[in-house]
Amino acid sequence: MSGERRATVAPGPLGPVTVLGPHILDVLGRPVEAIPPGQGSARLTEIRATAAGTAAGTGVDLAKLGADVHAIGAIGDDLLGDVVALAMARHGVDTSGLSRKKGVQTSATILPIRENGERPALHVPGATPLLELADIDLDRVGRGRALLIGGPDALGAIVEEGLAQVVAAARAGGAIVAVDVLHPGRPRDLARIAGLLAATDWFLPNRDQLLALTGRRDPGTAIGDVLALGAGGVAVTCGADGCLVAWPGGGAPVALPAIKVDVVDTTGCGDGFTAGMLAGLLVGADPVDAAWLGTACGSLVATGLGSDAGIESLGQALDFLGRAQPAAAARIAAAAAAVTQSGTRPRRRARRGADL
Numbered sequence: 001m002s003g004e005r006r007a008t009v010a011p012g013p014l015g016p017v018t019v020l021g022p023h024i025l026d027v028l029g030r031p032v033e034a035i036p037p038g039q040g041s042a043r044l045t046e047i048r049a050t051a052a053g054t055a056a057g058t059g060v061d062l063a064k065l066g067a068d069v070h071a072i073g074a075i076g077d078d079l080l081g082d083v084v085a086l087a088m089a090r091h092g093v094d095t096s097g098l099s100r101k102k103g104v105q106t107s108a109t110i111l112p113i114r115e116n117g118e119r120p121a122l123h124v125p126g127a128t129p130l131l132e133l134a135d136i137d138l139d140r141v142g143r144g145r146a147l148l149i150g151g152p153d154a155l156g157a158i159v160e161e162g163l164a165q166v167v168a169a170a171r172a173g174g175a176i177v178a179v180d181v182l183h184p185g186r187p188r189d190l191a192r193i194a195g196l197l198a199a200t201d202w203f204l205p206n207r208d209q210l211l212a213l214t215g216r217r218d219p220g221t222a223i224g225d226v227l228a229l230g231a232g233g234v235a236v237t238c239g240a241d242g243c244l245v246a247w248p249g250g251g252a253p254v255a256l257p258a259i260k261v262d263v264v265d266t267t268g269c270g271d272g273f274t275a276g277m278l279a280g281l282l283v284g285a286d287p288v289d290a291a292w293l294g295t296a297c298g299s300l301v302a303t304g305l306g307s308d309a310g311i312e313s314l315g316q317a318l319d320f321l322g323r324a325q326p327a328a329a330a331r332i333a334a335a336a337a338a339v340t341q342s343g344t345r346p347r348r349r350a351r352r353g354a355d356l
Contacts, residue, residue, distance in 0.1 A: 014067040014282045014314075018141050018175075020166065021150035022053035022128045022182050023073040023088075023098060024107040025080045028119075028267060028306050032112035050268075050306040051087035053107065053128075054150030054180045057268045057307035061275030061297060062148075063091045065314045067282070070140060072097040074131040080106035081127075091308070099135035101127045113305065117263040128154050133162030141166055142173040146278055150271075151182030152196055153189045159196070167199050176281055178202040180274055185212030198230035202281075204274045207238045219244055223253055235291055237273050237298065239266075245291045254288055259299040259324045268307025273298035279314060283336040292328040296321035 029047040036042050051060055055073055063069045071093050075081035077100045084106055085095045107126035111119050128151070141147060147170035152159055170177050179200045183189065190213040197203055203226055207219055216222040223234045223246045233247035239258070246253035276297030280290025296317050300310030311317060314336065322329035 014062070014065060014279055015145040016070065016143055017059075017062055017067040017146045017148070017278070017282075018070045018072060018097075018144040018170070019055040019059035019062070019148045019150060020072040020131075020136070021055035021148075021152065021180075022107060022154050023051065023056040023071065023075050023084050024053035024109055024126075024128070025084050025087075026050045026052035026109050026111055026267065026306060028111040028113055028265065030113035030265060030305055031115040033114060035112070046305050048306045049083060049087070050308045051084045052109065052268060052271075052307040054182050054271060054274075055148065056084065056088060056150075057271035058148055058150055058180070058274045058278075059093050060088060060091045060308050061268075061272050061301070061311050062278065063088075063093050064311045065275060065279045065297070065317065067146075067279070069093045070097055070144065071095050072131070072136055072141075074099050074101050074127040074129070074135065076100065076104045076106035076127045077102050078105050080108050087308075097135075097137065097140070099131065101130050104130060111267055113265045113267070117266045117302065119265060119267050125154070129156035131155055131158050133158055133165060136162075136166055138165065138169040142169040142175075144170060144173065144175050145282055146176040146178065148178045148180065148274065148278065149196070150180045150274075152179060152193050153185070154182040159192060163196060164199075167196065171199065176201050176278065178204060178274065178278060180204045180270070181209050181213070183209075185209040187213065187215050189213055194229050197226060201232040202277070203231045203234045204270075204277065205236060206270050207236050207241075207244075210234075210236050220253055233287060235273075235277055235287070235294065237270050243273065243291055243295055245287050247287060250287070254291075256288070256291055256295055259295055259321075261299045261303050263302045265305045265309070266302055267305075268309070269298040269301050271307055272301035272311060275311070276317060280332055283332065283339050285332045285335050289328045289331050292321060292325050293317065293332055296324070
């Protein structure tokens with residue numbers, strides 16, 4: 001970035017944030033091109049275990065960016081659950097909201113990462129669907145500045161029997177409510193969470209998920225379907241094609257290109273995007289600048305193995321973004337600095353939307 005001053009900001013708290021949903025133990029190894037036959041073996045460069053999933057992975061990234069993260073989800077009373085809680089706690093996440101379910105294993109995934117960063121998965125659903133309303137401290141949710149519901153499509157009866165109360169508690173406190181999904185997507189999944197999306201400020205799927213949920217072939221049309229449900233905005237990650245951002249009255253979806261990096265592993269890139277976008281919104285950035293920060297964070301995650309790779313702090317993410325988009329990085333840094341100096345954090349903007 002010749003002759004340009006990078007946008008920097010001292011890491012500062014984004015305030016309290018709640019992440020609710022799948023908490024998964026990922027065990028990753030690379031590079032894996034084939035499983036050895038019989039009882040053969042292969043040497044790998046790296047093996048890691050991380051707290052992952054659309055709640056846990058995003059929660060870790062948000063903690064790195066300066067949020068006070070409270071994690072809510074169901075895990076088993078097994079060693080895998082111990083590892084998930086410890087991995088999150090090492091990044092400063094408050095795991096007291098994790099409910100240990102007796103006799104059930106923690107959700108877990110084995111990921112053999114190919115040389116090009118692709119990631120086939122071997123998954124056990126485990127305890128994730130067993131989260132109940134009784135497991136959740138609604139007062140704590142109501143004190144947060146953001147609520148991320150990661151993977152409602154992977155949750156059980158709470159979607160129909162309690163999630164409305166969780167969202168209502170967050171909205172009553174003026175929190176941003178965001179939703180991501182975990183599974184590849186089916187139209188019946190969209191029907192199940194349509195009421196949730198009507199009370200959501202931001203829906204953050206990837207492109208394949210959005211198209212599968214809506215049954216559409218065109219992302220723009222699919223985004224229109226979600227906005228018609230009442231969602232306050234949609235940000236869609238598109239892999240190497242960047243992302244699309246849209247909101248009511250904002251015109252056609254805004255397309256942002258990807259930021260090129262040497263890809264090691266694509267696990268958790270979507271979680272990184274969600275964390276970065278929420279961080280931008282929490283410091284008062286407009287949706288496009290917030291999406292730029294999300295793009296930067298997703299790209300950083302791709303540079304290492306596992307969903308917790310790449311991101312170090314808000315300042316580091318802004319420095320990285322500044323190499324590609326210095327103006328956007330400078331605007332976000334100025335907004336973050338103003339929040340830090342004044343101690344007054346932006347609240348969720350009023351928006352049209354039905355109650356869940």
